[in-house]
Amino acid sequence: MHKLRHVDCRRHLSALIIAAGLGACGGSDTIAPPPTSDAYWALRLDTHAATLALTPAFETLQLHVSALTVAGDTIHDTNVLSGVRYVALDPTLIAVNSSGLVHALSPTDETTIIASLTVRGVTLSDTVRVRVTTTLSAPRIATFSLQPSTSDSAHVNAAFNGEGGVKPTRITATDSDGMLIPPESLFVAFQSSDPVIASIDPATGLVTGLIPGHVTLYATGVQYGAVWRDSLPFDVGQSIAARVQVYSRTSIKSLTPELAFGPALVTIGVGGYVTWVNASTVDSVDIKFDDPASAQPACDFALGCFFVPESGTGDLPPFKAETTWAFAGWKSRTFPVAGTYHYHSEIYGTTGTIVVR
Numbered sequence: 001m002h003k004l005r006h007v008d009c010r011r012h013l014s015a016l017i018i019a020a021g022l023g024a025c026g027g028s029d030t031i032a033p034p035p036t037s038d039a040y041w042a043l044r045l046d047t048h049a050a051t052l053a054l055t056p057a058f059e060t061l062q063l064h065v066s067a068l069t070v071a072g073d074t075i076h077d078t079n080v081l082s083g084v085r086y087v088a089l090d091p092t093l094i095a096v097n098s099s100g101l102v103h104a105l106s107p108t109d110e111t112t113i114i115a116s117l118t119v120r121g122v123t124l125s126d127t128v129r130v131r132v133t134t135t136l137s138a139p140r141i142a143t144f145s146l147q148p149s150t151s152d153s154a155h156v157n158a159a160f161n162g163e164g165g166v167k168p169t170r171i172t173a174t175d176s177d178g179m180l181i182p183p184e185s186l187f188v189a190f191q192s193s194d195p196v197i198a199s200i201d202p203a204t205g206l207v208t209g210l211i212p213g214h215v216t217l218y219a220t221g222v223q224y225g226a227v228w229r230d231s232l233p234f235d236v237g238q239s240i241a242a243r244v245q246v247y248s249r250t251s252i253k254s255l256t257p258e259l260a261f262g263p264a265l266v267t268i269g270v271g272g273y274v275t276w277v278n279a280s281t282v283d284s285v286d287i288k289f290d291d292p293a294s295a296q297p298a299c300d301f302a303l304g305c306f307f308v309p310e311s312g313t314g315d316l317p318p319f320k321a322e323t324t325w326a327f328a329g330w331k332s333r334t335f336p337v338a339g340t341y342h343y344h345s346e347i348y349g350t351t352g353t354i355v356v357r
Helices: 009-025
Strands: 042-045 049-053 060-062 065-068 085-088 094-096 101-104 108-119 122-133 143-148 155-157 166-174 189-192 198-200 206-209 213-223 226-237 241-249 258-262 265-268 272-278 284-289 316-320 330-335 339-344 351-356
Touching (some): 065 108, 085 094, 094 108, 101 122, 143 213, 155 166, 155 206, 166 226, 189 198, 198 213, 265 272, 272 316
Parallel strands (some): 049 122, 049 213, 155 226, 241 272, 265 351
Antiparallel strands (some): 060 101, 085 108, 108 122, 143 166, 189 213, 198 206, 213 226, 272 330, 284 316
């Protein structure tokens, strides 16, 4: 994390955006082709946020686009790239021609240009957000740095059940006099090197940790032809919570329901908690730990742990499924020490494992 001086847009931004954007190509359910594949995998513009002005020499921007393979290699086929189409969402504010030359027409806080390319029936696209000022009135950037949120580290725990796992980043920029530029005056784009591990809001820089791993976050912007960029290594740790469903299942060779824990193996971070939800058809279920002292008080509720504290530590006595009020069949325990913990139901013999990292 460091301050950078501006460089020429046309020569230096493309490589960064290629490196930064590879992870955005697929979701968590996407199986990528082998790295040696030369298949068309992504379309990447060389900039994703630009500020122009209605002033000669600052009212235009030349966009450059690359077609990439899954390995990040550029597809050097002029016939392919000749098929790129550029569309301005509001042509009264900005105009863009078939070669990607943007021309500012009217002031705007933000508008969008879409670049798209269809190859063998597959259409992929990328966008650039554009701001237009009447004159060069926006504070001119002299230094530019992407940093974690104030007094915080570049780390977040993975989200649990769509909740939590969110942390902001911030841009620190100064003008030529060394004065801080207000964040609301900056117009930049944020990207994650691997959105499967951590996604980042392209406009606000808000990071969401999804699965444990390491990523690099990028912030880039073009202001009146000058390119500004910085990167930030970022870690996503284990989720601090897990939910185990206690349910009934019946073998095709039997009519007798059996109890099951799903999943039977969960992983959480140190100090996290596990919640067992009795969704079975049996009357009650118990949780017995091989090491009862490892299970500390948590709460009766799966999210938040701020309603009714759980009394006692260790084993959970038999508890019924949810009946007349919400969360009645939910019980939790916290695990403050790293290790592997085994448990079972003494009534039904079903087993489970908790890994704390």
